[in-house]
Amino acid sequence: MxxxxxxxxxxxxxxxxxxxxxxxxxxxxRELKELKSVLSILPEYDITxxxxxxxxxxxxxxxxxxxxxxxxxxxxxLSIDVQKVLLNQMSKSNIQKLLVGxxxxxxxxxxxxxxxxxxxxxxNLLPEKSRKKALRLLGYPENSVGRLMTPNYVALRKGWTxxxxxxxxxxFGKGVETIDVVYVVDDKWHLLxxxxxxxxxxxxxxxxxxxVMDRRYIAISPYEDQEEAxxxxxxxxxxxxxxxxxxxxxxxxxxxxxxxxxxxxxxTEDIHKGGAIxxxxxxxxxxxxxxxxxxxxxxLLLLLIAGxxxxxxxxxxxxxxxxxxxxxFFIPVLIGSGxxxxxxxxxxxxxxxxxxxxxxxxxxxxxxxxxxxxxLLGVTLGIIISIWSFIxxxxxxxxxxxxxxxxxxxxxxxxxxxxxxxxxxKLKLDPAxxxxxxISTLVDATGLLIYFTVVKIFIGV
Numbered sequence: 324m325x326x327x328x329x330x331x332x333x334x335x336x337x338x339x340x341x342x343x344x345x346x347x348x349x350x351x352x353r354e355l356k357e358l359k360s361v362l363s364i365l366p367e368y369d370i371t372x373x374x375x376x377x378x379x380x381x382x383x384x385x386x387x388x389x390x391x392x393x394x395x396x397x398x399x400x401l402s403i404d405v406q407k408v409l410l411n412q413m414s415k416s417n418i419q420k421l422l423v424g425x426x427x428x429x430x431x432x433x434x435x436x437x438x439x440x441x442x443x444x445x446x447n448l449l450p451e452k453s454r455k456k457a458l459r460l461l462g463y464p465e466n467s468v469g470r471l472m473t474p475n476y477v478a479l480r481k482g483w484t485x486x487x488x489x490x491x492x493x494x495f496g497k498g499v500e501t502i503d504v505v506y507v508v509d510d511k512w513h514l515l516x517x518x519x520x521x522x523x524x525x526x527x528x529x530x531x532x533x534x535v536m537d538r539r540y541i542a543i544s545p546y547e548d549q550e551e552a553x554x555x556x557x558x559x560x561x562x563x564x565x566x567x568x569x570x571x572x573x574x575x576x577x578x579x580x581x582x583x584x585x586x587x588x589x590x591t592e593d594i595h596k597g598g599a600i601x602x603x604x605x606x607x608x609x610x611x612x613x614x615x616x617x618x619x620x621x622x623l624l625l626l627l628i629a630g631x632x633x634x635x636x637x638x639x640x641x642x643x644x645x646x647x648x649x650x651x652f653f654i655p656v657l658i659g660s661g662x663x664x665x666x667x668x669x670x671x672x673x674x675x676x677x678x679x680x681x682x683x684x685x686x687x688x689x690x691x692x693x694x695x696x697x698x699l700l701g702v703t704l705g706i707i708i709s710i711w712s713f714i715x716x717x718x719x720x721x722x723x724x725x726x727x728x729x730x731x732x733x734x735x736x737x738x739x740x741x742x743x744x745x746x747x748x749k750l751k752l753d754p755a756x757x758x759x760x761x762i763s764t765l766v767d768a769t770g771l772l773i774y775f776t777v778v779k780i781f782i783g784v
Contacts, residue, residue, distance in 0.1 A: 339372050346373065350384055359388045367393055371400040379408045387417075394421055399429035403436040410445075419448045426500060427453075428473040428581055431460040435470065468552045469545030471582075472566050472575035477505040479532050481515060486528035492520070500578045504563045507532060514565055514573040516540055542567045545574055556582050650778060653712065653725050654771070660704060660729065661736040661770040662763035668693060668740030669762055676748055686745050690738070697737030701730035724781035728774045735773060736766045 342365075349358040362370060362385065370393065374382045386409055389397060398406060398421060410418060422430060422445060434442045434457065446454055456474060463469025477496050479488045488505075496502040505523070507515040516536040526535050542565045543552055556564055556579065563576045672689065675681035681689070709726030713719060740762055 339369065339376060342369065342373055343376050346377075346385060347381065350381055355384075355388060358385075362388055362393075363390050367396050368400070370397050374401060375405060379412070383409060383412045391424070395424035395426065395429070399425055399432070403433075406433060407437070415448060418445065422449055423453055426473055426475065427456050427460060427575075428471050428500075428577070430457050431470055432584075434461060435465070463545050466549050467545060468543055468547045468549055468564075468566055468577055469574075471549060471552070471577045472545060473500050473578065473581075474575040475499040476563070476576045477502055478508045478512075478573065479505055479518075481507050481509075481531065481533040481536060483532050484528065485523055485526045485530050485532065485535075488523055488532050489528075492523075500576065501563050504561075506565060506573055506576075507536060508573055512573055513571050514540065514542060514567050517563075517565060540565065542571075543577075544568070552577055553582055650721070650775075652715075653708070653728075654774070656708065657725070657729055657732055657774055658767050658770045661732040661766040664697075664700060664733050665736035665740035665762040665766045668696075668737045669744055670740075672741050672744045676744060683745060683749055686742070689741050689745060693737050693741035694734070697734035698730075700737065701733035704733055705730040720782050721778075724778045727781070728777045731773045731777060732766070732770045735769060736762075739766065739769075 346358065346361070349355070349361070365373075370385070370389065374385055374397065377385065382405065386394070386397070398409070401409070413421070425433070430453075434445065437445070446457060449457060460470060460472060463472075476499050477492055479491060483491070492502055492505060503520055504517050505520060506517050509515060516538050517540045518532070518535055522535045523532075541555055541559050541561065543555060545566050545568070552564055555561070562579045564578075564582075565576050566574045568574055672681065705726040705728075708729050709722045712725045713722035716722065743762075
């Protein structure tokens with residue numbers, strides 16, 4: 324009986340590698356017609372990953388052979404450094420075709436990243452109608468919802484029949500961002516409701532659009548911060564969010580794909596800040612060495628200066644350390660535990676503030692909770708280090724001093740990590756700047772002060 328051989332399932336990385344080799348072979352043999360056929364059946368995101376893996380000259384060939392309907396979408400998914408390379412190799416007429424084929428929000432995202440003089444030149448290549456749309460989007464503040472807005476959506480009237488509404492969607496829904504949700508407006512374009520497409524599909528053709536309306540919708544101002552749109556879409560599980568002006572006129576929508584991009588950028592920015600690094604504008608691979616140096620050196624210098632505080636505290640208590648040398652052995656574990664505790668607390672509070680789980684009005688609840696958690700953590704770690712130090716040194720007074728020091732440091736670090744993000748948020752500052760290195764450095768200095776003060780009380784040295 325023949326033995327069945329299980330087929331190996333390729334990972335995405337393996338698939339892209341095989342695809343890349345095949346594409347490179349076609350380029351080398353100048354089999355461009357065959358290459359165009361292959362590209363026409365590939366998913367958009369596979370093409371994007373493929374282009375990002377190729378050298379500029381090969382990437383340009385692949386990009387030029389893309390089907391017309393994919394050019395704008397694929398270009399929008401590429402990193403800004405790859406976009407610049409492709410633009411530099413394209414003729415004015417091809418750039419114009421590319422820009423006209425891009426969604427308004429993707430076009431705005433591109434213009435935001437390019438130098439002003441290049442943006443101006445590209446704007447001049449656009450037809451007047453497209454240029455006006457782009458300029459209107461660029462007129463909103465940086466990081467506002469207006470910068471993400473697309474005016475491409477389907478609008479209905481409440482007096483239409485379901486049959487007419489569906490015919491309208493078929494006619495005008497091909498070039499819009501999404502038809503999962505359509506919008507009902509009046510004669511002056513005031514937003515009346517948003518309706519999921521499935522509601523229209525299952526309704527009777529002779530019924531009016533008004534019959535499936537509930538007039539309960541969520542909308543946002545174009546001047547709101549993009550993070551607010553992220554919160555709303557997450558909270559209400561939306562695929563698109565309508566954007567209205569002060570008079571409730573529907574200006575456009577922001578879709579889930581744009582929100583996911585914002586979420587990724589914000590998360591990356593918070594991770595960078597959490598590591599005491601000024602957020603990068605480009606990807607790590609595209610950022611030059613000197614730029615990486617500049618992004619990191621300022622924080623490191625600040626933390627170095629702050630670190631001198633720890634040295635100063637040790638210098639003040641040098642006689643205490645000289646009298647009982649064993650006290651120095653426990654400095655790393657005490658200070659390290661304090662820094663770790665403060666970082667844990669800050670991470671939890673910052674994330675709760677970002678997701679909306681915690682508001683500034685609840686600051687007193689945070690204090691009470693962190694005191695409780697800090698006491699439990701401090702007592703647990705204090706008992707463990709007291710027993711350990713007694714086994715090691717054999718001096719009950721020193722062991723008790725170290726145990727109580729651990730309790731006090733953990734309690735203090737927990738409070739610092741919990742309260743500082745709230746204070747910064749109240750001051751309209753980004754709580755992510757309370758990064759792990761900052762918390763650790765602050766707790767180092769204050770923790771040493773607590774340690775030696777407790778030692779003096781217990782031992783009198």
